[in-house]
Amino acid sequence: MLGAQADAPYVGGPPIKAALQERRAWVFADPAPTVTFDNQFSGARVNACTQIGPHEFKVLITPENEPINPSPWYAFRVKADAPVDITVHLAITTAKSRPRARVSTDGITWKRVPDVDWQGASGAPECVLKLHVGPQPTWVASNHMIGNEQLWAWTDAMATRPFAKSSVIGESAAGRPLKMVEFNDGAPPNYVIVIGRQHPPEVSGSVGLMRFMEAMLGDGELAKRFRSKFRVVMVPLVNPDGVHEGQWRSTLGAVDNNRDWHDFSQPESRAVRDAILEIQKRPDARMFLLLDFHATDRDIFYLPPDAARTFPPNFARRWVDAIQKRFPDYTVESSGAHNVDQWTFKRWAFETTGAPGITYELGSATPHDRIARIVSGAAEDAMTLLLESADAPRSEGPFPPIADRIVEVKPKAADAAPVGAGP
Numbered sequence: 001m002l003g004a005q006a007d008a009p010y011v012g013g014p015p016i017k018a019a020l021q022e023r024r025a026w027v028f029a030d031p032a033p034t035v036t037f038d039n040q041f042s043g044a045r046v047n048a049c050t051q052i053g054p055h056e057f058k059v060l061i062t063p064e065n066e067p068i069n070p071s072p073w074y075a076f077r078v079k080a081d082a083p084v085d086i087t088v089h090l091a092i093t094t095a096k097s098r099p100r101a102r103v104s105t106d107g108i109t110w111k112r113v114p115d116v117d118w119q120g121a122s123g124a125p126e127c128v129l130k131l132h133v134g135p136q137p138t139w140v141a142s143n144h145m146i147g148n149e150q151l152w153a154w155t156d157a158m159a160t161r162p163f164a165k166s167s168v169i170g171e172s173a174a175g176r177p178l179k180m181v182e183f184n185d186g187a188p189p190n191y192v193i194v195i196g197r198q199h200p201p202e203v204s205g206s207v208g209l210m211r212f213m214e215a216m217l218g219d220g221e222l223a224k225r226f227r228s229k230f231r232v233v234m235v236p237l238v239n240p241d242g243v244h245e246g247q248w249r250s251t252l253g254a255v256d257n258n259r260d261w262h263d264f265s266q267p268e269s270r271a272v273r274d275a276i277l278e279i280q281k282r283p284d285a286r287m288f289l290l291l292d293f294h295a296t297d298r299d300i301f302y303l304p305p306d307a308a309r310t311f312p313p314n315f316a317r318r319w320v321d322a323i324q325k326r327f328p329d330y331t332v333e334s335s336g337a338h339n340v341d342q343w344t345f346k347r348w349a350f351e352t353t354g355a356p357g358i359t360y361e362l363g364s365a366t367p368h369d370r371i372a373r374i375v376s377g378a379a380e381d382a383m384t385l386l387l388e389s390a391d392a393p394r395s396e397g398p399f400p401p402i403a404d405r406i407v408e409v410k411p412k413a414a415d416a417a418p419v420g421a422g423p
């Protein structure tokens with residue numbers, strides 16, 4: 001249940017550099033009825049709340065550090081002693097892009113606030129939200145809330161499968177577990193690695209990761225054949241502290257986790273790196289695909305540089321083409337030139353293993369049933385292509401030097417990230 005998770009004590013871990021919100025309730029009794037806002041639940045983010053008129057309130061949202069990618073997250077709960085219509089001004093500092101608002105009466109099922117009750121354009125200094133509230137709390141957030149508890153519950157349920165082995169590969173700065181599950185250790189050591197939620201607000205990425213894994217672990221003929229040849233390893237929640245604190249982007253160390261794959265300054269990226277390197281050292285281990293789920297303003301794949309020589313050969317482009325062929329009415333966007341100079345997971349994954357490192361972005365507003373349909377198809381195409389290479393000979397290590405494998409890395413202007421986006 002949302003709200004059941006207490007704040008973890010930040011004792012003994014690395015220094016906390018992110019600006020934390022004060023967890024509290026704001027009570028406004030005049031005029032009646034009394035209206036109460038609070039941020040005392042996991043995933044909440046509200047930095048201040050003031051009354052600016054009768055039944056009219058201002059909620060301040062600030063990021064954990066700056067400069068920061070302008071993909072703001074907020075979440076709060078509001079209730080009133082008696083039913084009342086209220087107006088909430090959302091003042092979101094530093095953001096150039098404006099989130100929408102979604103509401104929930106149980107913290108689980110969400111619906112988008114209709115246009116008639118929402119004012120705020122991209123770049124506007126403030127958004128205004130009309131709400132009808134009463135004694136039962138209303139949750140308000142910039143997107144569906146799929147947080148630590150839901151993801152851990154899903155992870156634990158996946159780990160009960162007979163061919164699954166679960167472990168904790170490390171701890172976040174605040175001591176939260178970094179959970180990994182390995183599937184099919186009876187198969188040859190051909191590995192697919194899947195990670196997610198480096199960036200706290202990217203809920204659609206978690207939906208994509210869950211549906212992708214469920215497809216790979218499904219009961220169909222293809223999935224069974226795939227699992228006779230491949231092992232799949234997942235770390236679905238890389239930044240649980242950021243998710244708990246409702247952060248926009250960073251770890252508690254105030255670092256963008258998906259820019260830390262060179263310095264490894266954060267315990268979260270170190271733990272995932274070490275777990276993958278341990279797997280790679282196993283006898284006869286071969287890496288085939290390392291996939292990192294995110295969310296941005298649309299569905300898009302960020303691939304290894306187009307000229308990069310990967311194993312399996314040219315997997316990324318062949319995969320994208322297969323997905324496009326499967327869904328002719330859906331445009332599969334992809335780029336091999338995005339953020340090639342940044343220390344992302346996908347770059348580290350490719351340069352370390354020679355296998356394709358891919359960022360799979362799902363749109364923050366893409367309906368979840370569409371994510372399920374597309375991602376399940378993408379998983380099937382990945383399995384088909386990987387099976388073709390399962391028994392292919394591979395020149396064994398040492399890998400050719402990185403400079404030799406990345407033949408050409410040339411960012412194109414057309415691939416520049418739009419405001420508010422970023423893997």
Ligand SMILES: [Zn+2]
Nearest residue numbers: 199294295423
């Ligand atoms: Zn991201």
